[in-house]
Amino acid sequence: MIQSxxxxxxxxxxxxxxxxVMFKVAQGTFGIxxxxxxxxxxxxxITDTPNGHAHVEGVIRLRQEVIPVVNLEKVxxxxxxxxxxxxxxxxxxxxxxxxxxxxxxxxxxxRISWEQIEKPSELSQGGLGHTIGIVKMEEEMALLLDxxxxxxxxxxxxxxxxxxVKSMGPRERSTKQILIAEDSAILRKxxxxxxxEAGYNHLQFFENGKMAWDYLEELSNKGREAVDQxxxxxxxxxxxxxxxxxxxxxxxxxxxxLNHVPVIIFSSLISTDLFHKGEKVGADAQISKxxxxxxxETIDKHVFEK
Numbered sequence: 291m292i293q294s295x296x297x298x299x300x301x302x303x304x305x306x307x308x309x310x311v312m313f314k315v316a317q318g319t320f321g322i323x324x325x326x327x328x329x330x331x332x333x334x335x336i337t338d339t340p341n342g343h344a345h346v347e348g349v350i351r352l353r354q355e356v357i358p359v360v361n362l363e364k365v366x367x368x369x370x371x372x373x374x375x376x377x378x379x380x381x382x383x384x385x386x387x388x389x390x391x392x393x394x395x396x397x398x399x400x401r402i403s404w405e406q407i408e409k410p411s412e413l414s415q416g417g418l419g420h421t422i423g424i425v426k427m428e429e430e431m432a433l434l435l436d437x438x439x440x441x442x443x444x445x446x447x448x449x450x451x452x453x454x455v456k457s458m459g460p461r462e463r464s465t466k467q468i469l470i471a472e473d474s475a476i477l478r479k480x481x482x483x484x485x486x487e488a489g490y491n492h493l494q495f496f497e498n499g500k501m502a503w504d505y506l507e508e509l510s511n512k513g514r515e516a517v518d519q520x521x522x523x524x525x526x527x528x529x530x531x532x533x534x535x536x537x538x539x540x541x542x543x544x545x546x547x548l549n550h551v552p553v554i555i556f557s558s559l560i561s562t563d564l565f566h567k568g569e570k571v572g573a574d575a576q577i578s579k580x581x582x583x584x585x586x587e588t589i590d591k592h593v594f595e596k
Contacts, residue, residue: 304540304571306533309401310425312432313380313393316368319432320393321400321425323529325559326437328381328388330396343444350390352381359390365420365440384438384558385579391437400427407434407531409473409497422473423531438558438579439476463489466593470495471502471526471538472556477579481525488586499526499533503541506548514547521551522593525585528557536571543572552592556585 310321311330336348336359347359359379363370371377376395381388407423420440425432468490472478478495485493496502502524509517524542526535535555543549552574560568560578568576575588 304536306404306537307401308404308529308534309399310432310434311380311396311399313378313396315362315366315394316371318366318368319430320362321432321434322380322382322391322437323434323559324399326382326384328383331379331381333377333379333392345440345444347392350379352390355388357381357388357390359392360440360444361392362435362440363392363394382437385441387441389437389441400425402427404499404530404532404534404537409531422529436474439474442476463590463593464491466490466522466589467492467494467520468589469502469506469521469524471499471524471530471535472496473498473527473530477527484582485586485589490586490589498530499535499538501532502526503533503538506542507545510545510547514550517547517551523589524551524553525556525589526553528555528559536567539568539573540571554585554588554592 309324311324311327312319312321314320331352334350334352336350338348339346339358342348345360345364347361349356349358351357362368371394373394378393378396379390380393380396381390383389402425406426408426409423410421420436422434422436425434468485470478470481470493472481472495478497482493482495494505496505506517506521506524509520526538528535535557539553539555542551542553549572553572555568555573555576556579557576558579560576565576574592577585577588
């Protein structure tokens with residue numbers, strides 16, 4: 291049984307906190323957002339898949355579903371487990387698909403603030419390419435992994451695609467100004483390419499919610515007219531160091547000179563049972579990655595019908 295630091299109390303929306311499941315691969319300590327975890331199970335028999343990716347062990351059958359198994363020791367290039375009897379499968383749901391991540395052991399759940407998570411420096415990124423951030427805790431540091439990138443690296447078709455927006459009808463989108471908070475450099479480039487292909491050329495990117503909020507707060511202090519000159523719509527991810535997308539949305543909707551600006555949450559964490567969190571903080575729309583066509587259609591709806 292996985293222990294929790296918080297006695298199982300559910301997080302309120304917009305508190306800038308998250309719960310992470312801590313696990314081990316070799317001697318490394320890693321974390322995954324609880325919102326991505328459906329269950330943690332003992333390893334099941336794996337069926338090989340011919341000509342599969344080197345990081346995919348095969349598939350398992352869990353109740354009525356067939357789920358691919360990703361071996362994190364191979365993804366992270368770490369040694370094999372010294373005690374296979376402790377191995378676990380973390381069944382996760384992201385980008386509208388389920389994946390089993392094979393890890394060496396699972397310890398406990400920690401509640402932390404996004405302010406405790408630092409983005410890896412450029413100097414360390416070479417060895418931390420699959421990392422969202424470094425979690426600073428009293429007893430140790432852990433790496434919060436970028437599971438979306440791990441999945442997209444294995445199957446690029448699960449990511450954003452410029453081709454998906456090429457078939458959309460033309461519309462005068464070039465005058466609209468969109469602010470985007472997204473911590474992943476790869477996704478920032480993909481969003482830039484896909485939204486530019488759709489005709490949205492005025493895109494301003496921020497690496498996390500705090501940087502976006504600092505900019506918006508500065509505009510807000512100058513009044514609504516200053517806001518309207520610079521921002522027509524805001525897109526935010528949920529998982530970001532320093533300030534997450536729910537907390538950013540809550541702040542925007544609580545500020546008189548900003549709350550009229552549409553906010554779209556664009557995240558792999560959008561699911562039926564989590565949709566209410568975005569509603570509670572006042573998001574105008576929530577789109578699950580990688581539904582880029584739906585994102586463009588939703589942007590159109592809000593910027594042309596304001």
